[in-house]
């Protein structure tokens with residue numbers, strides 16, 4: 001009878017973990033999604049938090065990145081004083097620019113729901129100015145993400161309400177974009193400008209970039225105008241609009257001050273159910289991508 005030594009057992013365990021780790025990641029690379037719309041107050045942050053936590057509730061490892069100097073996502077997830085936090089996204093991006101090493105897990109906060117967060121604060125505004133004179137200025141966020149990507153299934157980037165250099169960084173780092181649109185106002189001009197920017201980034205910086213779709217937020221079907229705008233957006237953008245619509249809901253509005261997820265705040269309310277449906281749609285898009293990758297002939 002042979003007795004295995006401690007070294008043998010350790011080597012077996014290492015082999016087991018390496019096999020599983022490599023296999024899992026080669027089949028399921030991280031999917032990075034930017035939530036972008038240069039119009040303010042359309043539900044980007046609420047959607048980033050609720051979709052991120054929704055994906056985590058479905059067993060996915062999720063990293064949320066607050067790429068907005070207002071730090072709204074950071075506050076929504078329970079860090080009410082973003083300006084007192086360090087390190088934040090700006091620190092990490094500064095390290096990438098200065099080619100300094102980033103320690104594993106550095107700057108990443110853990111939310112009780114299971115999602116991880118790279119927080120942001122006002123320092124991100126200064127960083128955006130610095131980026132202008134930085135080499136490869138559009139790819140700094142992508143370079144940062146490449147240092148953490150192997151630990152996550154999804155990375156969601158909450159963009160700021162502008163098409164400035166930070167949003168360009170988010171689009172350059174992303175596999176796809178979700179565009180939250182408040183169904184109350186005609187978004188035509190703003191959307192055209194955003195889609196032009198996405199096309200430019202795809203052509204010049206990030207050929208794999210796709211638009212996952214427009215998600216209608218704060219939908220209030222009680223008024224004729226809202227119903228007409230909803231129908232017009234669906235007619236204009238067709239299959240590029242998610243079937244799930246996020247209804248206007250006081251409970252959804254409250255999560256920005258309650259520091260609770262929509263699932264904890266109003267578990268069976270209409271906004272939680274809508275975000276669950278959106279999560280399922282996003283997961284099914286991931287599956288389509290995987291099928292495509294596994295079978296390139298199709």
Ligand SMILES: Nc1ncnc2c1ncn2[C@@H]1O[C@H](COP(=O)(O)OP(=O)(O)OP(=O)(O)O)[C@@H](O)[C@H]1O
Nearest residue numbers: 040041042043044045046161247248249252253256
């Ligand atoms: N479904 C909803 N029903 C009602 N209010 C909502 C809903 N979703 C978000 N809100 C509220 O609308 C406001 C804007 O939402 P949110 O911060 O998510 O938008 P944003 O696009 O990230 O804004 P910004 O451009 O300033 O970053 C917030 O006060 C939020 O609480």
